[in-house]
Amino acid sequence: MTYQQVLENARTCIGPYCKACNDCNGKVCRNTMPGPGAKGEGTGFIRNAEKWREICVNMDTICENSQVDTSFTLFDWTFEIPAFAAPVGAMRLHYGDKYDDLTYNNILVRACANAGILAFTGDGTDPKVVEGAAEALKANGGCGVPTIKPWDMDTIREKFALVQESEPFAIAMDIDAAGLPFLQGLTPPAGSKSVEELKQIVSWAQRPFILKGIMTARGAEKALEAGASGIVVSNHGGRVLDHCPATAEVLPDIVDAVGGKMTILVDGAIRSGMDMFKALALGADAVLIGRPFVTTVYGGGEEGVQLYVQKLKAELADTMRMCGAHSLADIDRSMLYGF
Numbered sequence: 001m002t003y004q005q006v007l008e009n010a011r012t013c014i015g016p017y018c019k020a021c022n023d024c025n026g027k028v029c030r031n032t033m034p035g036p037g038a039k040g041e042g043t044g045f046i047r048n049a050e051k052w053r054e055i056c057v058n059m060d061t062i063c064e065n066s067q068v069d070t071s072f073t074l075f076d077w078t079f080e081i082p083a084f085a086a087p088v089g090a091m092r093l094h095y096g097d098k099y100d101d102l103t104y105n106n107i108l109v110r111a112c113a114n115a116g117i118l119a120f121t122g123d124g125t126d127p128k129v130v131e132g133a134a135e136a137l138k139a140n141g142g143c144g145v146p147t148i149k150p151w152d153m154d155t156i157r158e159k160f161a162l163v164q165e166s167e168p169f170a171i172a173m174d175i176d177a178a179g180l181p182f183l184q185g186l187t188p189p190a191g192s193k194s195v196e197e198l199k200q201i202v203s204w205a206q207r208p209f210i211l212k213g214i215m216t217a218r219g220a221e222k223a224l225e226a227g228a229s230g231i232v233v234s235n236h237g238g239r240v241l242d243h244c245p246a247t248a249e250v251l252p253d254i255v256d257a258v259g260g261k262m263t264i265l266v267d268g269a270i271r272s273g274m275d276m277f278k279a280l281a282l283g284a285d286a287v288l289i290g291r292p293f294v295t296t297v298y299g300g301g302e303e304g305v306q307l308y309v310q311k312l313k314a315e316l317a318d319t320m321r322m323c324g325a326h327s328l329a330d331i332d333r334s335m336l337y338g339f
């Protein structure tokens, strides 16, 4: 199977909204929610994609000709590449009938573990979403990061207790999720959390805690103050608030504020090893990739995921080689044009 065949297969079974585009950039799905698009006019997803593509890299091949190493270590685990599958929840709502969350996560979590990375798993209004994620993580030695929505404190505590049984690599929370159209006005309610509440939540995690949905240096400092081990610079792929800047635009300020003090991950239309290189050069430690992993699972199952991870690795290694970086530690802003 080729990656192109994976995309073609996905087009036959990925539901009415996603078109499994060759370039997954938010233009065709624009404001389809339910579906893979973005909120409001749908500008957030498109801007995320455009800003990575606008950045150029500095080619410099006058350097030692030695092997390129793409491996990445986080919280004592070592991965093939600095990229993880982002959490995507409520599969039936967004991608039709082929998979529910349990079946989707079973394939994704195992496939990512076998490919040498790991998967974040999603959460939804149906309690079965997190139950399914916890089962998939348990079956795969905890190789993943359950990502819980910012429900009321009692529900968060219950969901943490549930996912802890799978002894996950880390636990995350998408703190921006209350902006999702289908999460508004629900019981239990989801919403913002104060630094004091987050300190309590961090203490319940009992393992590295990652806060996803940070878009300002001040937000990153608050996450640090609350005791988070890491953040994901993310605007939820444009799904929680329209007219946000792109993640590539806010990343440098956030790195300047908290870089070296906590792990910084970033997502939002990162599609290739080249995009990954740019994110690392701006100062991220690693990236999350969301929608393309859905397409690969629908179009190619485990093999699709394996193919996509190999493709990302080859693209990253090629870019590193051509820009004079032999390990991830060598990558810095001087390798980007105009920075």
Ligand SMILES: Cc1cc2nc3c(=O)[nH]c(=O)nc-3n(C[C@H](O)[C@H](O)[C@H](O)COP(=O)(O)O)c2cc1C
Binding pocket: 035, 036, 037, 086, 087, 088, 089, 090, 094, 121, 122, 123, 124, 147, 173, 174, 212, 234, 235, 236, 237, 238, 239, 267, 268, 269, 270, 288, 289, 290, 291, 292
């Ligand atoms: C259909 C769909 C469902 C999502 N569900 C979740 C979720 O349950 N939890 C979460 O933290 N993020 C969720 N996200 C956001 C992704 O994790 C990610 O932040 C976003 O899609 C940006 O990355 P991408 O452009 O690579 O997809 C979802 C995104 C999509 C498209």
